[in-house]
Amino acid sequence: MMKINKRKGKDYAWAYAMVGPTILGLIILNIYPLLKSFYLSFTKSNGFGISKWVGLANYERLAADPAVYQATLNTMIYTVVSVAAGVFLSLVVAVLLNEKIRGKGIYRTIYFLPVVSAPAAIAMVWRWLYNADAGLFNYVLSVFGISGVHWLTDPKTALMAIVIVGVWSMIGYNMVILLAGLQEIPRTYYEAAELDGAGPIRKFFSITLPMISPTLFFVVVTTIIGSLQVFDFIFMMIEPSNTAMQYTQSLVYLFYKHSFMMGDRSYGAAIVMVLLVITLIITAIQMKLQKKWVHYD
Amino acid sequence: MTFVYQNGGEILNADKTKTGYRDEATQQAIQYAVDFSQKYKVSPTVQQLADMSREQYFESGKAAMGMFGSWMLGDFRSNEYVAKNCDVAVLPKGKKQATIYNGLSNAVSAKTKHEDAAIKFVKFLGGEEANKIQGEKNAAIPAYKGTENTWVEANKQFNVKVYPEMLKYAVIFPNSETREKWMLMETEVLSKAWAGEMSVKDACNELADKIDALLATEKK
Numbered sequence: 001m002m003k004i005n006k007r008k009g010k011d012y013a014w015a016y017a018m019v020g021p022t023i024l025g026l027i028i029l030n031i032y033p034l035l036k037s038f039y040l041s042f043t044k045s046n047g048f049g050i051s052k053w054v055g056l057a058n059y060e061r062l063a064a065d066p067a068v069y070q071a072t073l074n075t076m077i078y079t080v081v082s083v084a085a086g087v088f089l090s091l092v093v094a095v096l097l098n099e100k101i102r103g104k105g106i107y108r109t110i111y112f113l114p115v116v117s118a119p120a121a122i123a124m125v126w127r128w129l130y131n132a133d134a135g136l137f138n139y140v141l142s143v144f145g146i147s148g149v150h151w152l153t154d155p156k157t158a159l160m161a162i163v164i165v166g167v168w169s170m171i172g173y174n175m176v177i178l179l180a181g182l183q184e185i186p187r188t189y190y191e192a193a194e195l196d197g198a199g200p201i202r203k204f205f206s207i208t209l210p211m212i213s214p215t216l217f218f219v220v221v222t223t224i225i226g227s228l229q230v231f232d233f234i235f236m237m238i239e240p241s242n243t244a245m246q247y248t249q250s251l252v253y254l255f256y257k258h259s260f261m262m263g264d265r266s267y268g269a270a271i272v273m274v275l276l277v278i279t280l281i282i283t284a285i286q287m288k289l290q291k292k293w294v295h296y297d
Numbered sequence: 298m299t300f301v302y303q304n305g306g307e308i309l310n311a312d313k314t315k316t317g318y319r320d321e322a323t324q325q326a327i328q329y330a331v332d333f334s335q336k337y338k339v340s341p342t343v344q345q346l347a348d349m350s351r352e353q354y355f356e357s358g359k360a361a362m363g364m365f366g367s368w369m370l371g372d373f374r375s376n377e378y379v380a381k382n383c384d385v386a387v388l389p390k391g392k393k394q395a396t397i398y399n400g401l402s403n404a405v406s407a408k409t410k411h412e413d414a415a416i417k418f419v420k421f422l423g424g425e426e427a428n429k430i431q432g433e434k435n436a437a438i439p440a441y442k443g444t445e446n447t448w449v450e451a452n453k454q455f456n457v458k459v460y461p462e463m464l465k466y467a468v469i470f471p472n473s474e475t476r477e478k479w480m481l482m483e484t485e486v487l488s489k490a491w492a493g494e495m496s497v498k499d500a501c502n503e504l505a506d507k508i509d510a511l512l513a514t515e516k517k
Binding site: 127132133134152154238239241242243244246257261262263264 | 343344345346347348349477478481484485488489491492494
């Protein structure tokens with residue numbers, strides 16, 4: 001009996017040593033900043049880092065700030081549209097590239113390329129594509145007689161322009177994960193279905209979709225969290241002087257603006273707390289809902 | 298901003314307690330600037346400028362003139378079109394001549410362990426010799442009187458001697474403790490006037506309310 005316990009203790013020590021670096025990283029990079037931000041959101045800071053406790057003042061200001069509501073709405077629209085379009089397209093691409101087609105290695109590489117490109121560089125190229133006077137999109141549209149779409153400066157199109165870039169750059173990553181899920185599905189299921197006379201559509205909905213649902217669930221959850229944090233494309237493509245900014249800025253952008261452009265880190269921290277709560281609620285809802293559509297066996 | 302001071306207006310009053318955005322002269326000057334793109338259509342609109350910067354308009358030969366700080370000279374020199382076709386001149390004048398200038402400064406941390414050495418170094422940086430080096434190496438226009446020639450010499454291909462000449466009637470960049478906060482408000486609110494979504498008067502008054510509220514929080 002003693003011997004087994006000793007042995008067990010040794011195993012635990014090893015286990016802790018293995019996860020140690022990750023836990024340490026989490027504490028330094030995630031948990032500590034989280035607690036610090038939470039604390040900051042109850043203080044008022046000046047430029048030299050001296051802060052004093054102000055209770056809920058930042059949250060009261062936040063509740064009365066129309067920019068916060070607009071940014072929340074922008075973030076939600078961005079997330080809903082980009083997740084729906086992005087996950088759907090990723091799945092379509094993954095299923096197509098899982099077939100036996102010529103040059104699928106090349107196609108997979110092409111779809112994955114946006115993932116390895118720096119977001120800042122991507123944003124600069126898209127910015128040029130969207131340029132109202134000299135951009136490629138408006139040039140192509142002008143051939144069809146449509147002219148002068150102000151992609152990034154018209155409040156009606158700016159957010160969608162950002163969504164398109166977001167979707168384009170997420171497809172590759174999601175595709176790879178979904179491909180891995182697709183390859184786990186045993187061929188025998190399809191063969192059996194074929195013997196029973198099932199067509200490709202029927203096979204997709206009755207075999208592929210249920211079998212891939214755990215992977216798909218993972219993709220949906222991570223994509224939603226990622227989309228809620230959209231910042232880089234907005235920062236790179238929309239200038240502060242752009243009048244479409246208030247209809248485009250996300251919560252993270254608003255956080256950045258207050259924390260680093262205006263030097264009010266306390267208010268910025270309060271904004272980011274709102275985002276944290278939204279993310280937690282959405283993820284909790286998904287965890288509940290997954291029982292309805294995710295099949296683990 | 299230059300137009301505002303050329304028109305006898307101001308952005309911030311002398312004791313930094315009130316902004317000048319409510320002044321007639323200030324609003325008039327901003328209207329004048331807005332009219333270039335809104336009324337006379339001779340300047341790119343704020344929407345166009347969101348797609349392409351002022352520098353890009355100028356460097357591609359699409360804009361004939363622009364007001365740029367002396368720090369832009371490095372970029373312009375390396376641009377083939379500008380180097381070949383453009384030069385620097387004294388700013389056009391409004392009711393009176395004016396331009397904006399600002400200084401660079403060095404500071405020492407209050408918690409430093411090497412106070413004497415740091416202060417000595419800062420003194421050197423403010424002295425004649427360091428300013429000469431700054432001018433020769435083309436870092437910025439040296440602030441030490443008499444050393445600006447080293448900078449003019451280092452930028453021969455453009456007629457840059459006009460920059461120090463304009464100092465005679467230059468106004469220092471309006472600054473205050475909460476400047477970084479209200480600078481962004483200026484951009485956001487005034488761009489609505491620039492886009493024609495709001496009248497200049499309304500935008501300026503809205504801005505004045507916001508800035509005054511911030512100025513009131515400053516410790517005087």
